Amino acid sequence: MKDKFFAIAYHGTKKDCVEKILKEINFKLNQGDKFLGQGFYLWRDSYERAFLWKGTEGNIRKEEKAVIYAKIEEDKEKTLNFTSFNWNKEKDLLRIYNDYFSKKIYFGEFIDMLIENDLEINLVLIADLRKTPNIISVDKFKFAYTDIQICLKNKNCIKELEEIS
Numbered sequence: 001m002k003d004k005f006f007a008i009a010y011h012g013t014k015k016d017c018v019e020k021i022l023k024e025i026n027f028k029l030n031q032g033d034k035f036l037g038q039g040f041y042l043w044r045d046s047y048e049r050a051f052l053w054k055g056t057e058g059n060i061r062k063e064e065k066a067v068i069y070a071k072i073e074e075d076k077e078k079t080l081n082f083t084s085f086n087w088n089k090e091k092d093l094l095r096i097y098n099d100y101f102s103k104k105i106y107f108g109e110f111i112d113m114l115i116e117n118d119l120e121i122n123l124v125l126i127a128d129l130r131k132t133p134n135i136i137s138v139d140k141f142k143f144a145y146t147d148i149q150i151c152l153k154n155k156n157c158i159k160e161l162e163e164i165s
Helices: 015-023 045-053 092-102 105-115
Strands: 005-014 040-045 065-075 080-083 123-127 134-138 142-144 148-152 158-163
Touching: 005 015, 005 045, 015 065, 015 158, 040 045, 045 065, 065 148, 080 092, 092 105
Parallel strands: 080 123
Antiparallel strands: 005 040, 005 065, 040 148, 065 158, 123 148, 134 142
């Protein structure tokens, strides 16, 4: 169990897309994406962030919104977790990207290229720093947290998937 990654995550979508997503997720969506590449995007532990999703065509009215719950489990070896202090191959991949690819392709395209060349990666996690981290003061200490984005590259790590709103 210590070599596994577990997460609860949420995907914001339109109500009329839920059935299609639950039946078969299109992991080729977001091809050429600059952020984490193609795949199925979720927010870790953040139903609220998924519900606030605005969609690609602009704002979605509240009554049109839906949230899909996902329980995820995967071997750490098949996970790129840029939110953990216990990095595995992440530092090496960042170094390779920085030294050889950063001026040629976006990071998401780099990850997709690695997968196309048989590096087994089923999910990628990264902190969303486009939004200012929240600061919580406890006694004399300050703690920061921000939303974590997960990009699933295939269905292998999905243990549960259901609509919850």
